[in-house]
Structure formats: structure tokens, C-alpha cells
Amino acid sequence: MPDSWPCNACSVRDAGFCGVLLGRHSAENRLRGQPVWQDFRVARPNESILARGDTSEHVYVLCEGWAFRFLQLSDGRRQIVRFLLLGDLFSAVSLFAERLHFSVQALMQVRFARFRRRDVAEKLAADAALQTALATSCIEEDVGAGELLLALGRRSAEERIAYVFLHLTKRIAASNVIRENRYSFPLRQQHVAALTGLTAVHVSRVLTIFRDRGLCRLSGGILDVEDPVELERIGSVK
């Protein structure tokens, strides 16, 4: 029997934050006799889920699909700050703040769970596994933000795109089984642009170059990495 098992409700493995919150889904892992999760919700493709400035009594975990966190200027310019994958908290540190300092949008049809912030905070005080999971999420988000800052501030368009491909494929690979350097990768070029600080037109040009060079190709929601070594050479932080 595996020591980790997907949740029958949300298909998230115990290893993720959701799994820890749900406590391996056994009956005794409830708060005051109620399930610790509040409810599940669904959002359609491109639907806005949360907006900066909102206050919310909940924290959120993504259970199905992809979404992203972003910030936006008053004139509409927007920057994606992080993609949210299966099992991700929308934001780890937002457990500590009522008012949201970011917005979240669905990339495709998604499902997510809401947990009452107070319940989670209460459980957190007594649950070492949950503390560890939260700490890990905080670290990962901080590392991710720092590396993205480095990419946006100091790297060329090619390097940025290679970097985000590598970063995301590694995150995918950590939670899924991947075969043959092919990744389910539902981003459109506009999303790559919004993440890398480039325009969609320029992303298209760079991806054409990557394709012609036999480096990788993105289409139909699949990322095909043909030359992982070279991609790593261009995009790696090391």
C-alpha cells in the first residue's frame, strides 16, 4: 500500500498542502466534527477567481486544472507572478492576512477547495506536519519569486522563456509522472508573455527560433522538449 494516496474528492495526493490539510482523509481529521474544508468551487476558463483588495475568510487550494496569480496596474498592464498547479495553496503567506494582495485567474476549467482561515490557523498550531507543509510552501514561493525577479531584471527574452519552461516542467514533474520529455502544458503564448514580461508577439518569434533550432515546441497544450541539455544551458539559474 502506498504511503500517499490521491484524495477521492479532489485527486490531490497527500504530499501536497491539501493532503496535509485533509490529514490523509481519515475520519478523525475533522474540526469540531465538520470536515476541515469548507466547500469546493469551480471556475471556467479565464474566469477571475480572486481580486487584489478583496478580503476573504478563506484560504484556497487548487484541486484540478491550472490557475495563476497576477498583479495589475491601473492601466491594465498585468504581470503573472506565479502559476498555480495541482495541490498549490493560492498563496502560502496569505494565511496570515485577511486582505488579498494579489489576484487569481483560472487558466482553464479549475476546481479548488476553500478552507476557513481560522480553522486552518487553529489546526496549524497543533499539527507539526501542517507547519512543515506551510513552511515548505513559503520557501518555494519565495525562491520562485526571487528567481523570476532575476530573470525579469537580468535575462534576455530567450533566457527568460527557457527558464520558465524549465521551472514549470520541474514543478509538473514533481507531482506527476512524465514520459519522454513531453509535458501537458496548457499555457498559451500570451501567458508565457505575461509571466516573462514580454509581449505575445515577441514570445511567438522566440518560440519559432526555439522550434527551428530543435530546442522545444509548444503547441496544443503540450510542451515537447527536444534538447533538454541545451534548454538547460540557456535557461538554468545555476
Add this chain to the structure above:
Amino acid sequence: MPDSWPCNACSVRDAGFCGVLLGRHSAENRLRGQPVWQDFRVARPNESILARGDTSEHVYVLCEGWAFRFLQLSDGRRQIVRFLLLGDLFSAVSLFAERLHFSVQALMQVRFARFRRRDVAEKLAADAALQTALATSCIEEDVGAGELLLALGRRSAEERIAYVFLHLTKRIAASNVIRENRYSFPLRQQHVAALTGLTAVHVSRVLTIFRDRGLCRLSGGILDVEDPVELERIGSVK
């Protein structure tokens, strides 16, 4: 008697993280009979304090001077991720990780305190004020990183520089008394460049424009904001 008092050892007020850690500096705020802080250290201008990849049993609080956190590519390109001001933890989330994912360098002569990570973690479990202080730091760092990502990804050189000036002056103003829109601002243009993802040459050009427009001037370690309204219009996130 004020409810907040500068630490006689490090001049940090109780309101900062250091103050909470030291617990208003009263005798009973010690761990196992020892002062909770490990020791104080000094670094000279431009001295490297911590390097990415190091492991450390300590967390660090800045007690005097300015420093900055940065990331760097193997070819030397570097991006400043956050400036560290009086009372700042070098990194809030690094309380949860032994291995550092960032480097720290002194901007000028600095003094900082080391605290054993284990001791702090232990104190954290029992001390609600410390929990709150840590949570606040985590949020503030996350907000700062997000806004900087937005600036680097989507804003022009002028906007970025106006933004970092505003952001830093607000942080300074939060901990000091400021008179007449003059800020002690020990950054050199190269640091502004390293923070904004620009070159020092281009920063120089933009600052010349700002000066000629009567917007603000940076020299001799002083930032003089002559037209706060206009600076806000250019640099604000709102």
C-alpha cells in the same frame, strides 16, 4: 514613558522584529538563562555577508546600516531582490530552511545580530507576538516581491525608478521621523540599477531627467523629493 524604546544594544525599536525577539530587552526574555541573541557582527561597506547555498544555523536581523539581498547568475549578472533596513530580518521565510537561497551584501558599514534558528523556532511556538511579527514580515516581503516583479516586467525605466524611490521612502518613513521630504538614502546609482533591472548608465540619464523636471534629486546619500505628487503619479502601483 513610551511603549516602544530603542534597544541600547542595537538601536532597534521594539516594534521591529528584533525588538519582538528580544522581548523589550527585559531580563526574563532569555532562553535557558542565555540571552536569546547569539552575538552581534559587523560588516564593512560592500562586504559580502551571506552567499546563496550556504547553510546557517542562524537567522539574522539588521541592527545598523543598510544591506541588500540579491541573486546572481553564473556570469555575474546580479539582481537585488530587497533592501534590508533597520530591524529587518534578512529573510523571513529562511527561518524555515537551513540552506540559503539568496546572498546578502552590506551597502555600508552595518551591524547585525545572529539568532540561533532553533532557539527562535522554539520561542516562536510559545510567543504570539513573535508569530505575528513573523507573519507580518512574510507578508511584507511577499508584497514587495510581487510589486517589484510587476515593475520589472511591465514598467518603463522612469516608472521603475519612481516606484523604488516611493517604496523605499515609505519603508524609511515607517521606522524613522522624516523632515521635509528629505530622506537619508545611501544608495548609489549602481544599486538603483541593480534593483530596477537597468544599467547604471541608464539610471544616470533618467535621474538627470528627474532633476531637470524638478521631480527629485539623489546625491550625497540624500534623496530630495521636490514634487511628491508627480513622483507618485509616475511610480505608484495604484
Add this chain to the structure above:
DNA sequence: CGGCAGTTTGATGTTACTCAATTTAAGTGG
């Protein structure tokens, strides 16, 4: 006074953006 780091300025180059037109792909309803 000399040396050095930082700043300024000019000339030139490159990268990525903008605008616009065209092609391709993805849905949608009959």
C-alpha cells in the same frame, strides 16, 4: 597631489515593442 570609484555625456548598436495584415487553430451552431 594623486588615485579611484562613481557619474555624466555622446555615439552607436541591439533588443524588444508597436502596428497591421495574414494565417492557423479552436469552437459553435446548424
Add this chain to the structure above:
DNA sequence: CCACTTAAATTGAGTAACATCAAACTGCCG
């Protein structure tokens, strides 16, 4: 399954923003 609609991707031409290189200038410290 096809015609229609709409969104996304591609391509080209022209441009703007910022980088690079190099030289001159400034201020500071020993």
C-alpha cells in the same frame, strides 16, 4: 460534418527604449 465565428499565432516593417562602449568629468580620501 461543414460553414461560420472568434481567438491565437505568425510574419513584416518601422520604431522606441534601453544597452554598450568609450571618453571626460567630479568628488572624495589618503
